[in-house]
Amino acid sequence: MITVNGDPLEHEEGLTVQGILEAKNYKFPLxxxxxxxxxxxxxxxxxxxxxxxxxxxxxxxxxxx
Amino acid sequence: xxxxxxxRTDLKGDVDKQKQAHKVLKEIxxxxxxxxxxxxxxxxxxxxxxxxxxxxxxxxxxxxKFIGGRGFGLWFLWNATQASTRWNDPExxxxxxxxxxxxxxxxxxxxxxxxxxxxxxxxxxxxxNVGGYFGPLMKFCGFDALExxxxxxxxxxxxxxxxxxxxxIEEAPLENVDxxxxxxxxxxxxxxxxxxxxxxxxxxxxxxxxxxxxxCLNFSWYDLRRKATRLKQAGRGGTGTVFRDKKLKALVVHxxxxxxxxxxxADLERIARIGVKMHKExxxxxDSQCHMRRQGTAHLVxxxxxxxxxxxxxxxxxxxxxxxxxxxQVWDKRFTQGIPDGCWYGCSMACSKGADEHQVMxxxxxGHSNTVDGPEYETAAGVGANCGIFDPDWLLECNFYCDVYxxxxxxxxxxxxxxxxxxxxxxxxxxxxxxxxxxxxSGPAQLELMHQMAEGRGFGLIAGQGVARMKKIFAEKGWGxxxxxxxxxxxxxxxxxxxxxxxxxxxxxxxxxxxxKGPQHDEAWLIxxxxxxxxxxxxxxxxxxxxxxxxxxxxFGLNGLCKLPWNxxxxxxxxxxxxxxxxxxxxxxxxxxxxxxxxxxxxxxELLRMSRGVYNFQRVFNLxxxxxxxxxxxxxxxxxxxxxVEEYTSRAERYDKQLKEILGVDPAGKSVExxxxxxxxxxxxxxxxxxxxxxxxxxxxxxxxxxxxTLKEVGxxxxxxxxxxxQHL
Ligand code: SF4
Numbered sequence: 001m002i003t004v005n006g007d008p009l010e011h012e013e014g015l016t017v018q019g020i021l022e023a024k025n026y027k028f029p030l031x032x033x034x035x036x037x038x039x040x041x042x043x044x045x046x047x048x049x050x051x052x053x054x055x056x057x058x059x060x061x062x063x064x065x
Numbered sequence: 066x067x068x069x070x071x072x073r074t075d076l077k078g079d080v081d082k083q084k085q086a087h088k089v090l091k092e093i094x095x096x097x098x099x100x101x102x103x104x105x106x107x108x109x110x111x112x113x114x115x116x117x118x119x120x121x122x123x124x125x126x127x128x129x130k131f132i133g134g135r136g137f138g139l140w141f142l143w144n145a146t147q148a149s150t151r152w153n154d155p156e157x158x159x160x161x162x163x164x165x166x167x168x169x170x171x172x173x174x175x176x177x178x179x180x181x182x183x184x185x186x187x188x189x190x191x192x193x194n195v196g197g198y199f200g201p202l203m204k205f206c207g208f209d210a211l212e213x214x215x216x217x218x219x220x221x222x223x224x225x226x227x228x229x230x231x232x233x234i235e236e237a238p239l240e241n242v243d244x245x246x247x248x249x250x251x252x253x254x255x256x257x258x259x260x261x262x263x264x265x266x267x268x269x270x271x272x273x274x275x276x277x278x279x280x281c282l283n284f285s286w287y288d289l290r291r292k293a294t295r296l297k298q299a300g301r302g303g304t305g306t307v308f309r310d311k312k313l314k315a316l317v318v319h320x321x322x323x324x325x326x327x328x329x330x331a332d333l334e335r336i337a338r339i340g341v342k343m344h345k346e347x348x349x350x351x352d353s354q355c356h357m358r359r360q361g362t363a364h365l366v367x368x369x370x371x372x373x374x375x376x377x378x379x380x381x382x383x384x385x386x387x388x389x390x391x392x393x394q395v396w397d398k399r400f401t402q403g404i405p406d407g408c409w410y411g412c413s414m415a416c417s418k419g420a421d422e423h424q425v426m427x428x429x430x431x432g433h434s435n436t437v438d439g440p441e442y443e444t445a446a447g448v449g450a451n452c453g454i455f456d457p458d459w460l461l462e463c464n465f466y467c468d469v470y471x472x473x474x475x476x477x478x479x480x481x482x483x484x485x486x487x488x489x490x491x492x493x494x495x496x497x498x499x500x501x502x503x504x505x506x507s508g509p510a511q512l513e514l515m516h517q518m519a520e521g522r523g524f525g526l527i528a529g530q531g532v533a534r535m536k537k538i539f540a541e542k543g544w545g546x547x548x549x550x551x552x553x554x555x556x557x558x559x560x561x562x563x564x565x566x567x568x569x570x571x572x573x574x575x576x577x578x579x580x581x582k583g584p585q586h587d588e589a590w591l592i593x594x595x596x597x598x599x600x601x602x603x604x605x606x607x608x609x610x611x612x613x614x615x616x617x618x619x620x621f622g623l624n625g626l627c628k629l630p631w632n633x634x635x636x637x638x639x640x641x642x643x644x645x646x647x648x649x650x651x652x653x654x655x656x657x658x659x660x661x662x663x664x665x666x667x668x669x670x671e672l673l674r675m676s677r678g679v680y681n682f683q684r685v686f687n688l689x690x691x692x693x694x695x696x697x698x699x700x701x702x703x704x705x706x707x708x709x710v711e712e713y714t715s716r717a718e719r720y721d722k723q724l725k726e727i728l729g730v731d732p733a734g735k736s737v738e739x740x741x742x743x744x745x746x747x748x749x750x751x752x753x754x755x756x757x758x759x760x761x762x763x764x765x766x767x768x769x770x771x772x773x774x775t776l777k778e779v780g781x782x783x784x785x786x787x788x789x790x791x792q793h794l
Contacts, residue, residue: 006599026597027367027368028372028593032640039640042353057598058598059598059600059645059646060593060594060598061632061639061645061646061648062593
């Protein structure tokens with residue numbers, strides 16, 4: 001299990017940051033991802049594997065509005 | 066010359082003949098001038114009743130306290146009106162003011178005009194931030210603002226002609242009032258030749274502004290590539306209704322060719338430097354971020370749907386399986402690509418997209434081929450999803466006629482959705498609407514409603530009064546229960562909600578309802594911060610956001626800037642900054658832009674101080690007009706939680722979970738009605754606590770009145786403001 005923005009999410013082997021965005025249906029383009037407090041660059045979303053138990057914060061900037 | 070308007074309107078007409086029919090009622094000469102460091106120190110006052118046209122000075126106090134744009138507009142309006150003044154009294158003013166930074170061509174998003182007037186929807190000041198060339202061209206003729214008071218006896222136009230040094234009020238009996246025609250005709254009448262067309266801008270409202278309270282203003286600019294005028298809207302609050310009530314057919318400015326240094330900035334090199342940095346950022350990142358240059362704000366349609374935030378069926382639901390039919394991919398194809406669609410020179414965000422060759426299906430322009438300016442997100446969401454209409458052709462049709470007739474697409478979308486829900490619930494029926502079957506999903510019915518508004522007939526006359534008045538009328542006629550009508554009628558202070566679902570974001574409920582002018586998202590859009598990121602969990606956190614963002618965003622309106630380049634593009638290292646949601650690098654750009662033009666150095670604290678004064682001034686203005694207190698800041702329950710069993714059931718898992726986890730109530734064995742009642746009690750109590758926290762942070766009393774200390778702190782302790790506040794302490 002990991003937490004994403006405070007909510008629990010089932011962990012799977014090989015789960016990446018991109019996989020989290022898809023699982024959560026996070027489609028907004030202006031995102032900032034932190035895994036255990038460490039910033040993950042946008043170009044690394046597909047290759048960054050998230051360990052079980054991780055605390056993940058996906059911050060959506062405002063845009064729009 | 067006989068001009069063929071096929072590009073824009075498919076109308077043929079003789080502009081010269083129409084112009085010859087003008088009768089000059091009053092004419093003065095003036096000396097055109099350019100601003101120094103962003104200010105002309107001169108404004109233009111026009112009274113349509115007694116035909117006064119006069120120049121007025123800008124004082125240092127005005128610049129210090131009100132900055133420009135919306136600040137100037139509010140100050141003029143305050144002085145021109147009284148507590149008893151209503152929108153259609155002759156003393157009500159319509160003010161158009163760019164700000165000190167407006168008109169620069171270096172920094173993206175710098176051509177905005179602010180429109181301020183007493184609103185027919187709300188009876189308090191409304192302010193709209195609008196693109197198009199009018200404000201900057203007027204500024205470069207020599208005026209920081211245009212104040213229009215009084216009412217003409219017959220249809221008139223006001224002409225400000227810089228190259229000829231002439232200002233005139235002219236009767237104009239023959240021209241079509243509808244905006245796409247009016248913009249073309251007046252542009253061609255006042256341009257010297259083909260090359261001069263971009264130096265003319267026209268403000269107009271269409272025929273629906275004569276019969277509704279939701280009339281908007283169209284500000285034109287000449288699109289060189291399409292060889293046609295384009296339109297941007299000062300949409301909210303009935304500005305067009307006030308305009309037509311004054312018997313204005315058009316405002317025409319004929320300015321000088323635009324150059325990059327016309328503000329006579331203190332440091333041209335400095336503003337050029339930050340401008341280049343922004344252009345590069347847009348060039349490098351827009352394609353991987355928001356696609357503003359290809360899709361404009363319409364890129365948000367499927368994003369809002371994905372987060373359950375796209376209003377569907379009068380804000381009952383937040384998504385719909387048919388959304389892909391009106392999503393950004395559709396608009397990407399409909400919009401003509403490869404044309405930089407900036408609504409002012411130098412805006413490389415260029416989001417003012419146009420859908421060319423729309424074949425008009427209904428109404429007086431049926432069969433014509435037209436460019437539609439948009440749709441923007443708000444229009445696609447409002448007249449589309451919120452009304453259950455997922456057909457791009459009907460959506461373009463509605464967008465086209467809203468602009469042509471001078472109707473605010475946001476209010477129209479929300480009031481049409483309200484009517485459709487009233488039909489769904491039997492509050493309206495064919496007998497009550499005069500045969501109009503105003504059902505969710507019906508594009509033809511929506512357009513028929515619009516044509517009725519334009520022609521001032523049938524049910525359109527009632528609907529055109531807006532949601533607040535419809536609720537009252539329907540309840541008085543005994544068509545529906547007042548409680549249900551109040552719950553589902555999406556308005557606060559008399560203004561319709563814009564197009565985001567706020568049910569799951571307490572902060573956004575405040576973002577909409579704790580606003581000065583009414584529920585428009587341009588003060589604060591906090592849904593992601595609150596609902597998705599969970600960055601502002603406590604009341605104090607939410608109050609801080611509802612303190613900072615409305616104040617910060619006010620600054621755009623004081624200066625004549627567009628908000629979009631602030632946070633619809635993000636610098637490469639924004640993520641590494643301590644407060645990325647504020648986009649600190651861009652805030653710093655704005656401080657530099659202000660200093661580079663005006664010569665006055667400011668930092669981000671000073672920037673907030675400037676806005677905070679005007680923001681509080683506007684609150685006191687509302688108070689003087691009889692609003693601006695706690696009772697006026699409460700949202701309808703539809704904006705807060707599920708009103709109906711269907712709404713609760715559609716997201717039962719979410720609501721049941723909240724009952725269990727937040728309220729500690731086991732939902733098992735409870736009826737939906739019982740669960741709804743518990744949810745409502747909780748959510749309404751939360752909102753009351755939010756108000757307490759926000760008022761405290763803003764330095765207001767528990768009744769939402771700025772304290773005397775706050776007025777002093779923000780430099781707004783003028784005796785006349787203090788006198789208003791003292792009545793409420
Ligand atoms: S970002 Fe869009 S709306 Fe804003 S100034 Fe540029 S083109 Fe106009």
